[in-house]
Amino acid sequence: MAAITTRQRTGWTVANFVVAVYALIPVLWLVSLSLKDKSTFTDGHFIPRKWTFENYVNIFKVGGFTQPLINSIGIAIISTVIAIVLGTFAAYAIARLEFPGKRLMLGASLLIAMFPQVSLVTPMFQIERSIGLFNTWPGLILPYITFTLPLTIYTLSAFLREIPWELEKAAKMDGATPFQAFRQVIVPLAMPGVVTTAILAFIQCWNDFVFAISLTSSNRARTAPAAISFFTGASQFEDPVGSIMAAAVVITIPIIIFVLIFQRRIVSGLTSGAVKG
Amino acid sequence: MAEIVLDQVSKQYPDGTTAVDKVNLEIADHEFIILVGPSGCGKTTTLNMIAGLEDISSGEMRIDGKRVNEVAPRDRDIAMVFQSYALYPHMTVRENIGFPLKLAKVDKATAKQKIEEAAGVLDLTPYLDRKPGALSGGQRQRVAMGRAIVRSPKAFLMDEPLSNLDAKLRVQMRTSISRIQKRLGTTTVYVTHDQTEAMTLGDRIVIMRAGVVQQIGSPQELYERPVNLFVAGFIGSPSMNFVPGTIADNAVDTVLGRIPLTDRVRAALNQHGDVPREVIIGVRPEAFEDASLVEGRGEGVTFTAPVDILESMGSVKYAYFSLENAHVDSEHLAELERDTGSEEIEAQIVTELDARSAVKEGQDQEVWFSPDSINIFEPSSGTNLTAGK
Numbered sequence A: 001m002a003a004i005t006t007r008q009r010t011g012w013t014v015a016n017f018v019v020a021v022y023a024l025i026p027v028l029w030l031v032s033l034s035l036k037d038k039s040t041f042t043d044g045h046f047i048p049r050k051w052t053f054e055n056y057v058n059i060f061k062v063g064g065f066t067q068p069l070i071n072s073i074g075i076a077i078i079s080t081v082i083a084i085v086l087g088t089f090a091a092y093a094i095a096r097l098e099f100p101g102k103r104l105m106l107g108a109s110l111l112i113a114m115f116p117q118v119s120l121v122t123p124m125f126q127i128e129r130s131i132g133l134f135n136t137w138p139g140l141i142l143p144y145i146t147f148t149l150p151l152t153i154y155t156l157s158a159f160l161r162e163i164p165w166e167l168e169k170a171a172k173m174d175g176a177t178p179f180q181a182f183r184q185v186i187v188p189l190a191m192p193g194v195v196t197t198a199i200l201a202f203i204q205c206w207n208d209f210v211f212a213i214s215l216t217s218s219n220r221a222r223t224a225p226a227a228i229s230f231f232t233g234a235s236q237f238e239d240p241v242g243s244i245m246a247a248a249v250v251i252t253i254p255i256i257i258f259v260l261i262f263q264r265r266i267v268s269g270l271t272s273g274a275v276k277g
Numbered sequence B: 001m002a003e004i005v006l007d008q009v010s011k012q013y014p015d016g017t018t019a020v021d022k023v024n025l026e027i028a029d030h031e032f033i034i035l036v037g038p039s040g041c042g043k044t045t046t047l048n049m050i051a052g053l054e055d056i057s058s059g060e061m062r063i064d065g066k067r068v069n070e071v072a073p074r075d076r077d078i079a080m081v082f083q084s085y086a087l088y089p090h091m092t093v094r095e096n097i098g099f100p101l102k103l104a105k106v107d108k109a110t111a112k113q114k115i116e117e118a119a120g121v122l123d124l125t126p127y128l129d130r131k132p133g134a135l136s137g138g139q140r141q142r143v144a145m146g147r148a149i150v151r152s153p154k155a156f157l158m159d160e161p162l163s164n165l166d167a168k169l170r171v172q173m174r175t176s177i178s179r180i181q182k183r184l185g186t187t188t189v190y191v192t193h194d195q196t197e198a199m200t201l202g203d204r205i206v207i208m209r210a211g212v213v214q215q216i217g218s219p220q221e222l223y224e225r226p227v228n229l230f231v232a233g234f235i236g237s238p239s240m241n242f243v244p245g246t247i248a249d250n251a252v253d254t255v256l257g258r259i260p261l262t263d264r265v266r267a268a269l270n271q272h273g274d275v276p277r278e279v280i281i282g283v284r285p286e287a288f289e290d291a292s293l294v295e296g297r298g299e300g301v302t303f304t305a306p307v308d309i310l311e312s313m314g315s316v317k318y319a320y321f322s323l324e325n326a327h328v329d330s331e332h333l334a335e336l337e338r339d340t341g342s343e344e345i346e347a348q349i350v351t352e353l354d355a356r357s358a359v360k361e362g363q364d365q366e367v368w369f370s371p372d373s374i375n376i377f378e379p380s381s382g383t384n385l386t387a388g389k
Helices: A006-034 A038-043 A054-061 A066-096 A102-114 A117-131 A137-161 A165-173 A178-207 A210-214 A224-229 A241-263 B043-051 B093-103 B108-121 B137-149 B167-184 B195-201 B219-224 B229-234 B263-272 B331-340
Strands: B004-012 B018-027 B032-036 B058-063 B078-081 B155-159 B187-192 B204-209 B212-217 B241-248 B251-254 B257-260 B278-283 B288-290 B301-312 B316-323 B347-354 B364-369 B375-377
Touching (some): A054 A241, A066 A102, A066 A137, A137 A178, A165 A178, A165 B078, A178 A241, A210 A224, B004 B043, B018 B212, B043 B187, B137 B167, B229 B241, B229 B331, B241 B347, B316 B364
Parallel strands (some): B032 B204, B078 B155, B155 B187, B288 B347
Antiparallel strands (some): B241 B251, B241 B278, B301 B316
16 A cells, blocks of 8 residues: 555545534534523624523423423433344344245345334324323333344344354353353454344434334433423523524434544454454 | 264255255274364355264164253253354354363363363463464364363364464474374264365264265275265376276276276176176376386286376376376266366366386376276266276
8 A cells, every 4th residue: 555645645634624523513512502601692793792501400400301301311211232143133033044034034124224213203102092001111111122123133133244153163162151152252253243233223222202202201211302492491492492492402412422522443354363363 | 982873864854855864874993083074065054063063864863872962052062163263253262262161160170181181182372361363273273172171071072273374384383283082082973074084083974965875984995995986086186087997808998998807896896797898997096117217017907108297206206197088977976076166078187106217297198007907987977997896
């Protein structure tokens, strides 16, 4: 590979900068608005003239944002964990085994992923109300798992296919039960894939709005995105812009933390050295 | 230490193909046995059935007299070395070698000692804390061996363990595998497609073709008395030369000249009784000699032809002759030719001549061979009529 010249480096720096700015300006704007005092919302300045943390205090003290946040974290984590565990098993079966109905199963899971969620809201609302799942955690966890599973199965089966089958045979010969082989050989090697998929699944659950708004009626199970839409101003004539902005900033924080924690575990090239080479 | 018996073992796949057809094989304790054959002959399937990685469709397999058809691989106490080594990339060499011990719940101190012992045998001690990714091909191969020997299993199964190494390393590892096997005395089943490996390593060789065992015997036996055309063509490097021949009173007419039938050959033919007139003659390259170097030619046969290509190996010279109307078209050899890609219209005769020979490329050369060195094959079945019983 040729050495990178100064010109190339400058070019790349500029390009990266442009992309970063383009992507970050709306976010910074969000942050800026959330830090502005009520009276200066519409002054049009990017950098707030009057700094205040009042909006942040308000959403927790007045707006009752704590419970929706807990709901969001709990529901998203539980859904992700269940989807990943089920998805890993399913993906393993799809990658390794030949069984009747394999294509059908893959097709069906793809179908679920393609189904517009909006069209399912009304029937789900009726079903959940009649079986008592409405406005509960399981009432949201269930549809989240349903819609993240296709994604997890697809991504994970691609990852698992990359792992040489002989490793598993070797583990069997070394005295491992099928589950030990899976747990001690396959899973560690599939870890980058599992983590990547987990992040995607978590984001999908975390960002959902359609189900969250339709299948909940109170803070008992309402998640943060849905709760934001119920924010009201201090009076009928006041816009809750500040609170909404503050809440929007708050709900991005867990995702950033989640990604930062797991990103370190995504190490590429982990399988190198397994077979010949 | 174990005795492995395959009794009419067959493997049929759901789509109806038969990969292994009624294999009978008794592998004695301490024995080093080789399964050899061209690709797709069922040797790896047979090995996998011994390992338990593939189900046995019919027949019975016994280890130490006990039926193991339904026993899971982990309960057979057999270790396997894979062609690709199949090392666990997320574990260090120490963990790789120790994995079988960990699964067997051997206590830490004993395990440590055993791992170090195995590493010592294989010269892996300096690399114990590295990951497989940081090792060379030969070292990886040794780690795979280490994982097999560490728990002193009843038997080793090796699936072309050397085929990913370069030529020089392969020869070195071949000797060290042989040494380790002798030292540990563990029953070993070794699969290869390389006849040189088979000849040098094995106590006994099993030659397979299309799922059927062709011949079982010691390397010498297979070399000297191949039962059919396939075995004759497979064993030996360079391979045996085949030419068509016609039997006519006490001699065979071939492009190599009229070869008289010696007492040995005649006796063998009489034993068979029904001998066709049209036969295939097989002569090993080693049977030929530069006629000018042979003293007392006796009843030897000579032929003269222009030398096509000459390969000087130092200790010997290989002279190649192209003879017209001498190609043997047999289904028994077609498979071997397809593998090596040596399908030709003219027959090529390879002769191994003494290094002192003054043979020159392009010039006519007189070549001598003893009529006693020939094998006579029945063309349709491929049976060797001179192999004796």
